[in-house]
Amino acid sequence: MIGFTLDTGALIALERRRQRATALVRLAREDGAALTVPANVVAEWWRKRTDLREAILEAVHVEPMSEELGRRVGETLAAVRGSSLVDATVIASAARRGDIVLTGEVVDFERLRARFPSVRVLGV
Numbered sequence: 001m002i003g004f005t006l007d008t009g010a011l012i013a014l015e016r017r018r019q020r021a022t023a024l025v026r027l028a029r030e031d032g033a034a035l036t037v038p039a040n041v042v043a044e045w046w047r048k049r050t051d052l053r054e055a056i057l058e059a060v061h062v063e064p065m066s067e068e069l070g071r072r073v074g075e076t077l078a079a080v081r082g083s084s085l086v087d088a089t090v091i092a093s094a095a096r097r098g099d100i101v102l103t104g105e106v107v108d109f110e111r112l113r114a115r116f117p118s119v120r121v122l123g124v
Helices: 008-015 017-030 037-045 051-058 067-079 085-097 106-112
Strands: 003-007 036-037 061-063 100-103 120-123
Touching: 003 008, 003 017, 003 085, 008 037, 008 051, 008 100, 008 106, 017 036, 017 100, 036 037, 037 061, 037 085, 067 085, 085 100, 085 106, 085 120, 100 106, 106 120
Parallel strands: 003 036, 003 100, 036 061, 100 120
Antiparallel strands: none
């Protein structure tokens, strides 16, 4: 089963209750698809506790940064100049599982797809 890896823009879209983001996540959950958020995405998004932020985090699996993932992210940063640490983490994480990336910044991820061409990207 295909899962989804969410970036910061996707979490913001969920928090703002954007129709496309909420519909995609609802469908994914109904189909039993995994929703993954790398831990550094949470750090980029989180500013203070709210009930809605807590509910969003309860609906996803927060993936810790492992040494193996850290190495893949570092290699990605070296290969795709100008990429952010968080975006490189999201795509490297998604590539490990064959996930689809849900993002608010499709253009940024299209550049990263040069390194991970099998990863699909959907804008929220």
